[in-house]
Amino acid sequence: MPCFQQPKHFQSLVLLHWPLSYLGIFWILQPLAIYLLFTSWWPLPALYFAWLLLDWKTPEQGGRRSAWVRNWCAWTHIRDYFPISILKTKDLSPEHNYLMGVHPHGILTFGAFCNFCTEATGFSKIFPGITPHLATLSWFFKIPFIRDYLMAKGVCSVSQPAIDYLLSHGTGNLVGIVIGGVGEALQSAPNTTTLILQKRKGFVRMALQHGAHLVPTYTFGETEVYDQVVFHKDSYMYKFQSYFRQVVGFYFCIFYGRGFRQGSIGLLPYPLPIVTVVGEPLPLPKIEKPSQEMVDKYHALYMKALTKLFDQHKTQYGCPETQKLLFL
Template sequence: MKTILAAYSRVLKGTNSSFRSALQDLPSNPWPALRSKMEKHLQAISVLQWVITFLILGTASTVLLIYLFCTDLWLIAAMYTAWLVFDWNTPKQGGRRSTWVRNWTVWTYFRDFFPIRLIKTHNLLPSRNYIFGYHPHGIFAFGAFCNFGTEATRFSEKFPGIRPSLATLEGNFKMPVFREYLMSGGICPVNRNSIDYLLSQNGTGNAVVIVVGGAAESLNCAPGINCVTLKNRKGFVRLALQKGSDLVPVYSFGENNVYKQVIFKEGTWWRLAQRKLQKILGFAPCLFHGVGLFCSDTWGMVPYNKPITTVVGEPITVPKIDQPPQELVDQYHAMYIRSLKTLFDNYKTRFGLKKSDILHIQ
């Protein structure tokens, strides 16, 4: 309609051209620009809904369930609570993965917002089980969720026969509704029982993805920082030895660039408060910001659309030893660190880093 009005106005202004020729002189198709703008908004909304869901869905669902007990709908709340009690151990027993949820179109918009890419460097055998060590945590581990909690980057096509299970805080699975949402993506609690089940009682072809640095690492993430918390994190290596599961280093370039964070110095009151709340809540309360939903010049919860490239490295073959000695754990832990550094060095210049950049292990 705007095109037609513009053409008509040109005729009225006396350009000595017919209405038809005026139309021909104007841009023939205004829709691509409009569609592109709409897609960008949909991408931002898809990311924002996930951030909000992660932050408040569990708490909001818990409050709503309690409220329903005080209303005429108490029977619905009672039935769901009974189901919750009956289904309590399901997250620890492989969860309830939904192929339909993992393939939602919203995750494609989520992927394209940054965008997020998954790079395969080696084949993985479906006859083996794996523990993926994901680095760095970032604020929300967007790369980990998109690559391993959805099929947006076609994990199943790139690694046929491998089922990824992203491990996250156990407390999330105690919250109504939110637990169902997480399990549908193949997400599991990061506890011994859950990981034992996946690596011992669920056949082969399982890949448990552990964000090794966890909440402590998120306190130090900011644009331009290449630092992972790994030096004293050896539990996942011991577990790999006990289960005979191969270790696979995974590094996401750009994960730390999507939010700006205020990093408090060690020893300050604010840092002590963060550490204390981390121990109580299980996650680190970070002071960070992105941009507004519709205006990139304002602060908001929408992350910066910086590319995130997740590179899955070469697996380290691990023997099965029920009671591995500490010396052996240290040996494989050192092998893992060397493999992660090699992965970082081999790909850093391809994804925006300088040749002189190094990966700091703390």
């Protein structure tokens, strides 16, 4: 178990609120809305569900962000728990659109959430004129209430129509995609720098189609905040995880961190620093139908830029000089 300073209990409780709020919406608010349909309060949920049908395509048409939600003080407590910060290496011009690779996924992607879905680390002041959107699984936006909560924080669907819309309407849009996806969560463990990227090239093709600049980012410390039980690929548990992924859409990971008491084990992450380093944008030409050769070329350039970014900052943020990125 890593050594760390015990955070305040209030920060721990606020941190728990983040994942538990989604469970509360799913298991309490949604059943309550259905129950109210059969009471004298039925007009309230009926109006919401009617509006939901009219609003169904909003997640794929830019979403509906809320500056109020993004500035909740709760996010600053989550920031201070670790703490979480963001480092800019180059300015991003509001005259362009950007497709940002977010690495690594980690278990719960704390760094990307705090830096791009909230204003806790001051994104709008660090990158003036840039509007961040973090893409996540499309089926989240089919769940009533949760979709609205996600959109309020600037989260968008990772579907192609949603990303196409953001990259083709106006400028100054920054769309972040966790390239490794949920599969990379299984690679998340302390002292590992394994990324699923070698064959993930769809984001490069999409950037070329819109002439969007590619922005590499690496979040140091993301894989350090939880320990994970890793199963061999021939084991029954690994096969179960793969089956769970096919059915639900994400992997069932067995992970653990600290508890509320010093030295105890629980589901709270270890309070270790998390730093997202945003690299220099890689300009791409606009090609409506890019060839595979062109996609491969810029994919290789992106991997090279990401490796350079990691190597330039790794010793500053706790990685040994000999640590290398491993691409799968």
